[in-house]
Amino acid sequence: MIMSKGRILVVAPDAMAVLMALADEAYEVTVAKTFGQANYEIARSIVSGQRFRLAILDFQIGDQSGVDFMLKLRAILGDINILLLASDQEKVATALGSTFMPEALILRRANPRQPTEFNSLQTKTLLKKVAEGVRLRRLCLDTPDVQLNGWRFAQNMRGISSARLLMSEFSDGPFGEVENMIFVLTSDGRQVSMAIKPDLTNRQSIVLEMPTAVGCPIRCVTCKVHSQLNRFGQVMPCRVLTTDEMEALVFIAMSQSQAFKNLFRNNASADSLTIFFIGSGDGLVFNLHNCMELVRRLIRKETPRISFMLSTVGSKSGLQEFILKYLSLPVRLSISLNYAFKEIRKKYMPGIKRLSPEELIALGGQVSDKTGEKVIISLPVFAGVNDRWADARELVRLFTDRWHQFEFVLLVGCPGSFPGRPDTTETDVDNFRLKLVRAGMPGELLSQRETFAAYSNAALAHTRPVLKARISKKR
Numbered sequence: 001m002i003m004s005k006g007r008i009l010v011v012a013p014d015a016m017a018v019l020m021a022l023a024d025e026a027y028e029v030t031v032a033k034t035f036g037q038a039n040y041e042i043a044r045s046i047v048s049g050q051r052f053r054l055a056i057l058d059f060q061i062g063d064q065s066g067v068d069f070m071l072k073l074r075a076i077l078g079d080i081n082i083l084l085l086a087s088d089q090e091k092v093a094t095a096l097g098s099t100f101m102p103e104a105l106i107l108r109r110a111n112p113r114q115p116t117e118f119n120s121l122q123t124k125t126l127l128k129k130v131a132e133g134v135r136l137r138r139l140c141l142d143t144p145d146v147q148l149n150g151w152r153f154a155q156n157m158r159g160i161s162s163a164r165l166l167m168s169e170f171s172d173g174p175f176g177e178v179e180n181m182i183f184v185l186t187s188d189g190r191q192v193s194m195a196i197k198p199d200l201t202n203r204q205s206i207v208l209e210m211p212t213a214v215g216c217p218i219r220c221v222t223c224k225v226h227s228q229l230n231r232f233g234q235v236m237p238c239r240v241l242t243t244d245e246m247e248a249l250v251f252i253a254m255s256q257s258q259a260f261k262n263l264f265r266n267n268a269s270a271d272s273l274t275i276f277f278i279g280s281g282d283g284l285v286f287n288l289h290n291c292m293e294l295v296r297r298l299i300r301k302e303t304p305r306i307s308f309m310l311s312t313v314g315s316k317s318g319l320q321e322f323i324l325k326y327l328s329l330p331v332r333l334s335i336s337l338n339y340a341f342k343e344i345r346k347k348y349m350p351g352i353k354r355l356s357p358e359e360l361i362a363l364g365g366q367v368s369d370k371t372g373e374k375v376i377i378s379l380p381v382f383a384g385v386n387d388r389w390a391d392a393r394e395l396v397r398l399f400t401d402r403w404h405q406f407e408f409v410l411l412v413g414c415p416g417s418f419p420g421r422p423d424t425t426e427t428d429v430d431n432f433r434l435k436l437v438r439a440g441m442p443g444e445l446l447s448q449r450e451t452f453a454a455y456s457n458a459a460l461a462h463t464r465p466v467l468k469a470r471i472s473k474k475r
């Protein structure tokens with residue numbers, strides 16, 4: 001019996017040329033004509049333990065990219081080498097950008113007489129690179145269950161080369177570790193960040209704070225997301241993230257973050273992930289279509305279960321569009337009301353001039369009526385700014401007769417948000433909660449989120465780049 005020199009997966013619609021070139025070599029070759037078939041073969045190899053040493057991938061099959069497939073193999077399996085088949089070196093260089101390089105790139109120039117065959121030089125190069133590729137060994141430290149669930153999670157993801165990870169930093173607090181990832185977007189080199197934090201109401205769950213834009217034109221005075229400066233100190237223009245870019249961020253988080261990978265262990269059915277559109281930008285106001293498209297791409301039945309939350313300062317047209325088109329999607333709405341009075345809201349959230357709290361609440365009420373789910377009203381407390389008796393009474397006035405449609409989250413406004421004023425404490429939040437209850441708000445609708453170290457990406461009226469939070473129900 002001839003010993004196999006190694007298992008190879010060839011993913012190409014016309015694999016004949018590769019098969020002919022390898023015909024006299026003792027490799028065990030599996031062919032997949034599409035990336036869909038290749039997904040199945042990879043999952044099978046993880047389950048059986050019969051690992052492929054090398055994958056020979058077509059650069060592009062239909063509208064699916066071999067570079068994306070390569071990135072998934074590298075990030076999730078790790079111990080497989082890649083040989084990319086392409087006919088245009090320039091296209092490959094553009095697609096790869098500064099992402100991982102394959103072990104080898106074979107340029108396949110079309111031969112009009114024998115389009116499916118390699119010439120002798122190409123065959124020689126291919127044989128040499130394959131021999132090197134099956135020899136080169138890496139080790140993957142993730143267990144097979146993490147790899148298999150990770151592969152299932154990522155197998156249909158697209159556009160994952162549209163961002164790369166620049167750095168990750170951790171903050172350790174009394175309620176768990178928060179990881180802040182900073183990414184570079186491939187198209188224009190702009191940076192966005194995302195916090196991954198424990199969900200403190202459910203230990204088996206994590207929350208991923210998804211940015212939806214680079215910068216934000218709403219310019220809330222308590223948020224520094226909008227003031228993105230370049231190295232010359234000039235304010236950079238804002239732009240929304242594409243669905244591919246947001247999907248790339250989820251992919252990088254899943255392949256790089258240990259907290260995320262823990263969701264893939266042992267098929268634990270209780271494990272879950274919340275993707276919270278609460279990072280830089282306002283997904284509902286500026287980027288609703290792309291955000292909802294991401295939800296459509298990521299919905300799945302297998303573990304981990306994913307739920308989605310959309311945080312917004314509100315927009316009439318955005319909420320109307322959300323009601324009209326997207327209520328069938330499993331997305332929970334959270335409204336950052338922040339200030340009860342219209343004039344104060346306009347002053348501190350200058351980008352939302354036209355929408356009054358009454359209109360915003362009426363639209364939020366429609367969402368609740370149609371979904372049967374309470375809409376969350378987020379109320380960061382800034383001592384002396386929005387926590388007076390008058391604020392409590394106005395909030396109760398606004399929501400009276402709507403208690404069945406809403407629930408309320410109080411949180412400590414970020415220190416330093418209003419220069420010259422003392423920072424808000426948890427006692428201030430407790431006091432405001434009491435005022436609300438005494439003014440007539442049902443206590444069971446109020447929960448309290450305690451913030452630590454004042455870290456946040458955006459929204460929630462914070463001013464620094466990572467959020468550390470504890471949610472506790474005080475009833």
Ligand code: SF4
Pocket residue numbers: 216217218219220223224225226279280281282313458459460461
């Ligand atoms: S808090 Fe949200 S809506 Fe306001 S400027 Fe920051 S990112 Fe924009």
